[in-house]
Amino acid sequence: MTPSSAINDFIRTIINRDLEAGTHPRIVVRFPPEPNGFLHIGHAKSSTLNFGLAAEYGGQCHLRFDDTNPETEDLQYVDAIKRDLRWLGFDWGEHEYYASDYFETLYEWACRLIRKGLAYVDDSSENVIRSMRGTVTSPGSHSIYRDRPPEENLERFEAMRLGQFHDGACVLRAKIDMVHPNMKMRDPLMYRVRHATHYRRGDQWCIYPFYDWAHGQSDAIEGVTHSICTLEFSTNRVLYDWYLDALDINPRPRQYEFARMNMEYTVTSKRKLLNLVNEHVVDGWSDPRMPTLAGLRRRGIRPEAIRIFCESVGTTKVDSTHDPALFEYCIRDNLNQHAPRIHCVQDPLPVTLTNLPEDHEEDIEAPYWPHDIAKEGTRSLPFSNEILIERNDFSEDPPKGFRRLTPGGIVRLRHAYIVRCTHVEKNEHGKVMHLYCELLKGSRSGSDSSPASQQKPQGTIHWVDARRSLPVIAREYHHLLSVPVLEDELWAGLNPSSLIEYSHARIEPSIVEDSPNQRYQFVRLGYYWRDPKFIETSPPIFNRIVSLRDSSTRTKSKSTAVAPKKDKPRSAQRALTPDEKQWLQRSGLSAATGLAIYQIPGAQAFFEDASESAPSASVGNWMANQLLPALGDRPLSELPFGPNEFSQLVQLFDCGVASSHETREVLKLMLTTDESPTELLARVQDSILSDPEALRKMIADVLLEYSDRVQAYAAGKVGLKGFFVGQVMKRSHGKANPKQVQELVSEELARITS
RNA sequence: UGCCCUGUAGCUCAAUUGGCAGAGCGCCUGGCUCUGGACCAGGAGGUUCCAGGUUCGAAUCCUGGCGGGGCAACCA
Numbered sequence: 001m002t003p004s005s006a007i008n009d010f011i012r013t014i015i016n017r018d019l020e021a022g023t024h025p026r027i028v029v030r031f032p033p034e035p036n037g038f039l040h041i042g043h044a045k046s047s048t049l050n051f052g053l054a055a056e057y058g059g060q061c062h063l064r065f066d067d068t069n070p071e072t073e074d075l076q077y078v079d080a081i082k083r084d085l086r087w088l089g090f091d092w093g094e095h096e097y098y099a100s101d102y103f104e105t106l107y108e109w110a111c112r113l114i115r116k117g118l119a120y121v122d123d124s125s126e127n128v129i130r131s132m133r134g135t136v137t138s139p140g141s142h143s144i145y146r147d148r149p150p151e152e153n154l155e156r157f158e159a160m161r162l163g164q165f166h167d168g169a170c171v172l173r174a175k176i177d178m179v180h181p182n183m184k185m186r187d188p189l190m191y192r193v194r195h196a197t198h199y200r201r202g203d204q205w206c207i208y209p210f211y212d213w214a215h216g217q218s219d220a221i222e223g224v225t226h227s228i229c230t231l232e233f234s235t236n237r238v239l240y241d242w243y244l245d246a247l248d249i250n251p252r253p254r255q256y257e258f259a260r261m262n263m264e265y266t267v268t269s270k271r272k273l274l275n276l277v278n279e280h281v282v283d284g285w286s287d288p289r290m291p292t293l294a295g296l297r298r299r300g301i302r303p304e305a306i307r308i309f310c311e312s313v314g315t316t317k318v319d320s321t322h323d324p325a326l327f328e329y330c331i332r333d334n335l336n337q338h339a340p341r342i343h344c345v346q347d348p349l350p351v352t353l354t355n356l357p358e359d360h361e362e363d364i365e366a367p368y369w370p371h372d373i374a375k376e377g378t379r380s381l382p383f384s385n386e387i388l389i390e391r392n393d394f395s396e397d398p399p400k401g402f403r404r405l406t407p408g409g410i411v412r413l414r415h416a417y418i419v420r421c422t423h424v425e426k427n428e429h430g431k432v433m434h435l436y437c438e439l440l441k442g443s444r445s446g447s448d449s450s451p452a453s454q455q456k457p458q459g460t461i462h463w464v465d466a467r468r469s470l471p472v473i474a475r476e477y478h479h480l481l482s483v484p485v486l487e488d489e490l491w492a493g494l495n496p497s498s499l500i501e502y503s504h505a506r507i508e509p510s511i512v513e514d515s516p517n518q519r520y521q522f523v524r525l526g527y528y529w530r531d532p533k534f535i536e537t538s539p540p541i542f543n544r545i546v547s548l549r550d551s552s553t554r555t556k557s558k559s560t561a562v563a564p565k566k567d568k569p570r571s572a573q574r575a576l577t578p579d580e581k582q583w584l585q586r587s588g589l590s591a592a593t594g595l596a597i598y599q600i601p602g603a604q605a606f607f608e609d610a611s612e613s614a615p616s617a618s619v620g621n622w623m624a625n626q627l628l629p630a631l632g633d634r635p636l637s638e639l640p641f642g643p644n645e646f647s648q649l650v651q652l653f654d655c656g657v658a659s660s661h662e663t664r665e666v667l668k669l670m671l672t673t674d675e676s677p678t679e680l681l682a683r684v685q686d687s688i689l690s691d692p693e694a695l696r697k698m699i700a701d702v703l704l705e706y707s708d709r710v711q712a713y714a715a716g717k718v719g720l721k722g723f724f725v726g727q728v729m730k731r732s733h734g735k736a737n738p739k740q741v742q743e744l745v746s747e748e749l750a751r752i753t754s
Numbered sequence: 755u756g757c758c759c760u761g762u763a764g765c766u767c768a769a770u771u772g773g774c775a776g777a778g779c780g781c782c783u784g785g786c787u788c789u790g791g792a793c794c795a796g797g798a799g800g801u802u803c804c805a806g807g808u809u810c811g812a813a814u815c816c817u818g819g820c821g822g823g824g825c826a827a828c829c830a
Binding site for chain 1: 767
């Protein structure tokens, strides 16, 4: 099965390679949450990747609960995780697994390692084990229990299982290497004694496996092919492989790591989220400000938007923090097609239309959708001489570019009439309390022909009827953090106004007809829906899902922000070791060339032998830049040629018999045959295309085929010359003389464009 | 100061494996519009972390340096 999607990232590259090579007939991946908290946006990224991969390649994705720590895990989290995943649209079919179901197998496999002398029971205390592990810069040392015979280890391990030790009395450790540069390999712990009740296994076990021991083995048990985890586990990979090798598992899973998703102004640490919940800073795990899937769901974001966002940010190994703007864009873009437009006034300012009778009432048929959305439907919008508008849609002292109501100014009431503000009533503090406007007769929306409609209003504002609108509470959510990235304490970075409540908002009455989980666009305000937690309350409580893109505030706040110039690090030269210094002096090579040779085993001798009959500078160059990189993992000694032949080649180049291109071609051939450089050179030169006429023909063809680019070149895009040369080289299957091609292309281009 | 991962536009990512440095978001300008939305058109924004080297040609290969992240839980 080949991928249908256009997405290509390093994971998909690996999978394509494995599928093509037949390493696996199909892929099996897994999403492995630990049931100790709620899923958040970061997990959405990981699950979208894994479930997406399975769907794309026709493989399967397992849901596996990594439940090896009885002290933090709970059934409520299992249920919540499953609910969230289903909501996102993922289906794992019958592939719902639990690491805790593998405890017996894991135990047997541990015994296997013990019998092979690869694991031992260590009675050392936690502190002793810690201190003997060494540090990242200093080696560890052996435990006094490290060399216990397998039989004794087996006996004690069984005793551990049978509950004959108290918590912390002993552990099972893999016997690997206490001086390994990777800390994870310094005899890692496999099992600890913990007399705790597991939410699924009850009191069946009093020893529990650690992550490293449980995870890879669970992958193996399930036949996982690609075990995709986040970057912080990359140092664990060596251990992952070690366990699988020790157990001789084949075919075996491989671990690949990608960068977890971070988002500015957002907390994604499970511990910090738990803090917010426990300290009642938020209304539980599903508070609409929370980055949890439960929170995003209650906020009103549709799952498609989350999936599209996760796919659009890509999968890499680069640590990155996302700008929430892209997420918000995905949310809006998704809602735009699904949310009918209605009117709600969050912060009402009463307006009396003075030239309408006091008992005036009419019903305006207004479309739910704007002209650019191909959907039908209208609702009736009550209108009278008393209406409410948004307080900030009126300004006595308007800033430049203000497109709303001002004293004496006119605006269009959306779907209704044009009005002119004639009088402003204020209270004793100077606060605007009431507006009096006159309605321009005949300006009703849609009646373009009347003279009144010809007037150009300053803008269009939304409104509701004062008498026949309904009270609602509107809640506006903002980032949980006031800083993009949490530097110090969580509490210091919290945004004090992450929730703004408008408790006297008024909404058009059409909503009583609608399903309570209908999502709307409140015109000019944003996308909203009823908070599902308070679906029964009166007045109804609406959550703002996301604001509208707002260009009215942009110019003021952002345009002046100039990106600070990054400080470019200066380069420096490391001090050479005495050995290196001596070698450079003896060889007479530059540092770059010399050190490249210095590092490869056997390369120094090779260089010295080859330099006997060819200039050492040339030999060095060709070795460092061409020969050594071409070697790959092969040692120098396995080459089908020796220093003598190499030296011959360099001489051919040096005295001008072979061009650099020809020399490189010959070297390529020498890697696979044992013919002499002279023979090969003859062959290469034979096959090289240097007939100017043939080349000119080829160049003409290329320039003709890419005539649009020739024009671009003529217009100043000179970088295209390399492109033309490349095309000619490709067409000649690498047989053309590039230097010559370059010259001819330049000539030709100059001729055409002059 | 060890091992591993990693540096391309403000952000997130591409670049057919050595041949045009691009896209989306954000920003700006204009158009359209009865939403300061959506849509359409255009624009600005680059020392591809730096310094050398190889090459006709380097984001890509080589050497050195600098920066960011991770690893020393009886957590995962």
